[in-house]
Amino acid sequence: MAIEGMAQDDPNKLTVIIVGLGIAGLSVAIECHSKGHNVKVFEKYEELKQMEGDGISIGSNGARVTAKWGDGAFHESIRPLEFQTNRAKVFDYTGYCYGTFELHGYNEGRGYTVNRGALVSAMHQYAQSLGIPITLGSGVTKYWETEDEAGIEVNGKKISADCVVCAEGIHSQGRLSITGQQMSLQETGYAASRGYLDARVAARNPSLSWILSEEQSGSEDCIYGWLGPGVHFGITTKKKDNELFCLGDRIDMMLHLQTASTPSQSDDETMNQILQCMDGWAVRDQLEAVIKGVMSGRFISENLAIRTPLTTWLSPKRRMIVVGDAAHAALPSSGQGGTQAIEDAATLAIALDLAGKRDVPLALSVTEKIRYQRAQIVQQGGLAVLQFVMNHVDFDALRQDPTMVKPPHPAWILDHDCQEYASREFSKVAEAVQSGQEYVPHNIPSDGQYRMEYDILPTDSPTAEYLDIQSNEDLLGFSIPTICFTAIYAFIAMVYNQ
Numbered sequence: 001m002a003i004e005g006m007a008q009d010d011p012n013k014l015t016v017i018i019v020g021l022g023i024a025g026l027s028v029a030i031e032c033h034s035k036g037h038n039v040k041v042f043e044k045y046e047e048l049k050q051m052e053g054d055g056i057s058i059g060s061n062g063a064r065v066t067a068k069w070g071d072g073a074f075h076e077s078i079r080p081l082e083f084q085t086n087r088a089k090v091f092d093y094t095g096y097c098y099g100t101f102e103l104h105g106y107n108e109g110r111g112y113t114v115n116r117g118a119l120v121s122a123m124h125q126y127a128q129s130l131g132i133p134i135t136l137g138s139g140v141t142k143y144w145e146t147e148d149e150a151g152i153e154v155n156g157k158k159i160s161a162d163c164v165v166c167a168e169g170i171h172s173q174g175r176l177s178i179t180g181q182q183m184s185l186q187e188t189g190y191a192a193s194r195g196y197l198d199a200r201v202a203a204r205n206p207s208l209s210w211i212l213s214e215e216q217s218g219s220e221d222c223i224y225g226w227l228g229p230g231v232h233f234g235i236t237t238k239k240k241d242n243e244l245f246c247l248g249d250r251i252d253m254m255l256h257l258q259t260a261s262t263p264s265q266s267d268d269e270t271m272n273q274i275l276q277c278m279d280g281w282a283v284r285d286q287l288e289a290v291i292k293g294v295m296s297g298r299f300i301s302e303n304l305a306i307r308t309p310l311t312t313w314l315s316p317k318r319r320m321i322v323v324g325d326a327a328h329a330a331l332p333s334s335g336q337g338g339t340q341a342i343e344d345a346a347t348l349a350i351a352l353d354l355a356g357k358r359d360v361p362l363a364l365s366v367t368e369k370i371r372y373q374r375a376q377i378v379q380q381g382g383l384a385v386l387q388f389v390m391n392h393v394d395f396d397a398l399r400q401d402p403t404m405v406k407p408p409h410p411a412w413i414l415d416h417d418c419q420e421y422a423s424r425e426f427s428k429v430a431e432a433v434q435s436g437q438e439y440v441p442h443n444i445p446s447d448g449q450y451r452m453e454y455d456i457l458p459t460d461s462p463t464a465e466y467l468d469i470q471s472n473e474d475l476l477g478f479s480i481p482t483i484c485f486t487a488i489y490a491f492i493a494m495v496y497n498q
């Protein structure tokens with residue numbers, strides 16, 4: 001059934017209904033449209049928030065996909081919005097500086113960092129420019145499927161398609177009706193607080209102006225990190241929009257954390273909790289000025305909880321699938337939630353293209369098989385990073401080898417080409433699905449375990465070439481365990497709000 005005001009579908013084309021206008025839903029819409037499928041998107045909100053949240057970093061594995069949109073036009077459109085954060089400057093709680101380190105995979109020419117709301121708006125605008133039908137103010141209330149079609153109910157109307165993609169985000173209601181499961185929450189025992197400062201005010205305050213000085217960070221933005229026992233603290237500048245973010249993570253403070261997550265909690269209480277965590281820090285006074293500079297009402301504190309993985313992303317008849325946070329919401333410390341959603345989208349579009357209208361359930365099964373373990377290991381990685389940072393910081397070892405502070409670069413995540421992989425693996429996975437045999441993915445570490453690592457593909461690989469990785473250091477292709485790098489990574493990720 002067609003929805004009022006919506007153009008009739010071309011019956012020869014595959015039709016995809018997408019629910020949710022976040023990074024996941026928009027990426028599915030754009031990728032499926034590029035394959036020539038009919039696409040319809042439904043979003044419950046009447047309008048999108050233009051500048052919602054803070055920044056989000058899209059890693060090179062996601063940027064590789066979005067770089068192709070409009071032959072680079074999409075990337076051009078977001079360039080003015082990008083934070084210029086290519087480096088992190090790392091200290092410990094004594095004030096000792098380990099150095100300034102490049103953020104491989106999340107920096108210019110590879111990945112990008114932009115305000116999350118602005119990214120969604122830019123994707124929305126790009127989808128509109130392609131003529132993709134998007135219906136706002138349309139909360140989907142029901143999902144259904146038969147052997148031949150799947151559909152939704154929205155605004156009292158039943159709409160059908162060849163398949164339905166539920167990209168409703170972490171609090172998805174549709175997930176239960178599609179997969180029969182809900183994600184349960186498990187507290188990690190850690191919490192994060194975020195705050196926002198006005199850079200114009202900071203520039204006038206002698207105790208804060210150092211953050212913005214050219215001497216500290218040059219003309220670019222900078223991420224500053226301070227590592228302490230069980231606590232770390234970071235500041236990200238966004239000079240272009242006169243913003244600063246600061247962040248503290250705390251350990252073993254469940255009482256505080258529970259209090260901290262109560263909405264009625266005041267800024268003063270949050271400030272005091274963070275400052276208490278810094279007792280004994282040589283740089284406490286310096287950072288106290290930053291914490292006290294947070295704008296009124298602009299502290300956000302929350303417990304960090306993990307979501308249990310779903311056992312399947314598919315509906316019983318395999319005409320409906322959950323993607324993005326609805327399928328595999330990860331802790332912010334994974335730094336990959338939105339990026340993995342882009343991988344879901346690109347993989348699904350290719351699988352639908354290759355399976356065709358004849359075998360939509362096969363396409364959805366192949367997508368799940370290719371994406372499931374990878375997304376799950378990234379999801380686990382968020383916790384691994386957080387625990388590692390909080391429990392294993394050995395400052396003496398770091399001083400002896402400051403290279404351990406280098407931001408990590410797990411090549412299996414950041415250098416992965418999900419489109420090339422899906423196209424290459426489709427037949428093998430399809431055969432496994434059809435024969436009921438196990439498919440062993442190789443877009444994950446060979447032992448299926450997440451670990452913090454620093455490895456970069458040699459420049460002669462197609463991936464590296466595409467990403468224009470050229471430094472001498474990149475040529476080495478080494479792999480070392482990193483400690484602080486993960487700390488910085490964790491707070492970089494946490495600086496970015498939903």
Ligand SMILES: Cc1cc2nc3c(=O)[nH]c(=O)nc-3n(C[C@H](O)[C@H](O)[C@H](O)COP(=O)(O)OP(=O)(O)OC[C@H]3O[C@@H](n4cnc5c(N)ncnc54)[C@H](O)[C@@H]3O)c2cc1C
Pocket residue numbers: 019020021022023024025042043044045055056057058059116138139140141167168169170172173174323324325326330331332335336337338339340341492493494495496497498
């Ligand atoms: C602090 C923090 C830092 C992060 N940092 C990073 C980072 O650096 N890099 C990165 O890649 N990721 C990061 N992430 C993760 C990233 O923000 C999410 O993974 C991503 O935004 C999820 O996108 P989504 O489209 O799946 O969900 P959402 O953005 O939640 O979108 C879901 C949409 O569905 C709509 N919807 C829901 N139900 C219905 C319905 N019934 N009918 C119609 N519409 C509906 C909602 O209104 C919403 O618009 C971070 C997350 C957090 C919390």
